[in-house]
Amino acid sequence: MTFEVTFDKSRQMYEKAKTLIPGGVSSPVRAIKPYPFYTASADGSKIRDLDGNEYIDYCLAYGPVILGHNHPVIKEAIKQQLDKGWLYGTPTELEVNLAEKIAGYYPSIDMLRFVSTGTESTMSALRLARGFTRKNKFIKIEGGFHGAHDAVLVKAGSGATTHGEPDSLGIPADFTKYTLQAPYNDIETMTELVEKNQDDLAAVIIEPVMGNIGPVLPLPGYLEDLRKLTQENDVLLIFDEVITGFRLAMGGAQEYFGVVPDMTTLGKIVGGGLPIGVFGGRRDIMEMISPSGPVYQAGTFSGSPCSVAAGIAMLDYLKEENIHAKLNATGDYMRTVLSEIVEDEGLDYNVCGIASMFKIFFGAEPHNYQEVLKCDKDGYLAFFHRMLASGVFLPPSQFETNFISAAHSKEDIEKTLEIYMENL
Numbered sequence: 001m002t003f004e005v006t007f008d009k010s011r012q013m014y015e016k017a018k019t020l021i022p023g024g025v026s027s028p029v030r031a032i033k034p035y036p037f038y039t040a041s042a043d044g045s046k047i048r049d050l051d052g053n054e055y056i057d058y059c060l061a062y063g064p065v066i067l068g069h070n071h072p073v074i075k076e077a078i079k080q081q082l083d084k085g086w087l088y089g090t091p092t093e094l095e096v097n098l099a100e101k102i103a104g105y106y107p108s109i110d111m112l113r114f115v116s117t118g119t120e121s122t123m124s125a126l127r128l129a130r131g132f133t134r135k136n137k138f139i140k141i142e143g144g145f146h147g148a149h150d151a152v153l154v155k156a157g158s159g160a161t162t163h164g165e166p167d168s169l170g171i172p173a174d175f176t177k178y179t180l181q182a183p184y185n186d187i188e189t190m191t192e193l194v195e196k197n198q199d200d201l202a203a204v205i206i207e208p209v210m211g212n213i214g215p216v217l218p219l220p221g222y223l224e225d226l227r228k229l230t231q232e233n234d235v236l237l238i239f240d241e242v243i244t245g246f247r248l249a250m251g252g253a254q255e256y257f258g259v260v261p262d263m264t265t266l267g268k269i270v271g272g273g274l275p276i277g278v279f280g281g282r283r284d285i286m287e288m289i290s291p292s293g294p295v296y297q298a299g300t301f302s303g304s305p306c307s308v309a310a311g312i313a314m315l316d317y318l319k320e321e322n323i324h325a326k327l328n329a330t331g332d333y334m335r336t337v338l339s340e341i342v343e344d345e346g347l348d349y350n351v352c353g354i355a356s357m358f359k360i361f362f363g364a365e366p367h368n369y370q371e372v373l374k375c376d377k378d379g380y381l382a383f384f385h386r387m388l389a390s391g392v393f394l395p396p397s398q399f400e401t402n403f404i405s406a407a408h409s410k411e412d413i414e415k416t417l418e419i420y421m422e423n424l
């Protein structure tokens with residue numbers, strides 16, 4: 001494989017960016033060492049940097065870009081909305097339409113509210129769960145990432161794990177004293193924790209598939225047991241489907257696994273690639289939200305018309321074109337061939353994933369955060385750089401999921417597998 005890479009312009013941009021933006025980036029995980037490439041444009045399965053290098057993209061903006069970059073159908077929906085103005089500060093018919101569609105795909109969602117990011121969606125869902133139950137504590141899963149707000153930045157995955165800072169300065173200990181942790185895939189520890197704290201326990205929040213340390217999959221029966229446990233103890237179950245929503249299936253992980261939560265958070269894909277977040281759930285819970293009820297929540301950009309228009313176009317296209325069937329088959333193929341390569345090369349690695357999410361773990365197959373941490377993250381980073389220099393952009397960490405888009409052609413996939421083979 002010949003692929004001439006120069007990063008001169010990106011390196012220069014990094015030097016300038018560092019003087020203006022901490023770490024030269026707008027979000028920590030983008031800070032690829034020794035410096036990130038700065039993107040000039042992206043189309044379909046390809047992303048191009050300032051130096052003119054082109055990569056097959058499996059990062060896909062960390063999940064939202066499920067149809068590939070610059071998709072004409074989404075672009076047209078945004079353009080049509082732009083002609084009508086892009087921010088009103090009033091309710092719109094569009095948001096009612098999108099709400100109706102989402103509720104149709106997620107039977108657990110009777111009502112929902114739009115926000116602007118996944119972070120806001122989990123922040124609001126947790127406040128609502130606490131307000132509804134009038135209890136303070138919640139349990140999150142070690143390595144689960146629910147955005148960058150105070151209460152959830154404890155043993156959080158994604159960039160927080162990559163940079164070895166599971167906790168953050170600036171968060172008073174009092175703000176996280178109600179945040180309890182349980183290991184993923186361990187119903188015994190979860191049961192003990194739930195029973196011990198039941199009196200003041202509002203909710204369990206979980207990524208049904210752990211996307212920010214993996215993907216790490218639920219063991220058979222785990223999500224079902226968790227549903228039963230929370231129900232029996234009067235604790236709300238919140239599925240954070242910011243990654244899995246509209247990724248595993250139209251109805252997300254809850255459809256895929258057939259487990260029904262009380263509340264759900266969504267983001268990423270549901271905005272068609274524009275900023276969005278959603279939290280929703282049972283009517284009796286959602287009606288506690290202001291102005292219907294006493295739990296406050298608000299946002300200038302909530303239900304932003306372009307995001308909502310792009311989201312509607314996205315959901316309709318995914319459904320009409322039956323995208324998940326094709327994507328999930330590509331994911332299966334990718335995982336099968338990668339497993340063969342790992343085996344042929346005699347590597348002690350593991351290929352994991354589900355639907356159109358995949359990853360090679362540089363170590364044994366992990367079932368929780370502690371096991372993921374045992375993987376060879378430095379070895380993975382060196383591999384990431386070899387892949388980048390060969391024209392494949394993977395998320396720059398052992399702890400992030402690779403995604404496939406509908407724009408990835410058979411040729412892209414075969415070329416990628418060849419490059420994997422050369423670089424593993």
Ligand code: PMP
Pocket residue numbers: 062116117118119120122145146147148158207211212240241242243267268
């Ligand atoms: N929840 C999950 C499961 C996520 O993966 C993320 C972001 N990667 C978030 C919440 C936060 O979303 P956002 O970055 O849009 O705030």
